[in-house]
Amino acid sequence: MIAIEIENIKKFMAGFLGGNLFDDFLMNEGKLSMDIAYEFNGKVLKEFYDTEEWEQYGTYAYIPWEREKERIFSLIKGKKTPLGFQFVLMLKPEKAEEFLMKYNLALGTEEVTGLFINLLYDRKSLKCTSGASRRSFTLDRGLEEYWDHEVKERLKEFM
Secondary structure, three states: OOEEEEOOHHHHHHHHHHOOOOOOEEEEEEEEEOOOEEEEEOEOOHHHOOHHHHHHHOOOOEEEHHHHHHHHHHHHOOOOOOOEEEEEEEEOHHHHHHHHHHOOOOOOHHHEEEEEEEEEEOOOOEEEEEEEEEOOOOOOOHHHHHHHHHHHHHHHHHO
16 A cells, blocks of 8 residues: 555545546545535446436446536536545456456456555645555455556656
8 A cells, every 4th residue: 555645636536526646436425514514425326227228328337437427517516615525446356357468467357356446635735655455365465566567657747
């Protein structure tokens, strides 16, 4: 796990909420503090959709960030910045599989429960931490080290 301080917050937020910086992620959970506090559970509620919609949108257990970011942006935009926020984003399963293949990691996708990016903003700073979760314990830290490298590469222009 690494922690990265985002130096260019304005540029980062443009990519986060208005660009495609995290479109290959799912929103696992989120919190947003403004005049009131919002808490988001990114788990998709299947019963909300009719059959046809579910066939179109029901690919993942969690909502894709690319579909949710506009709603989050509509809450945040305005004259005042939020008091803070925290979002936990998880790499889409097919992208996780690509990641494992890219680094020749001898892990099946069923062994990796998630590759995460955690964003924490508190009006003074914006920090990003990486995280990797496995189904079972191992002393091998290759997955975590390569994921840290991926996160650094993705965020290098904001550091």
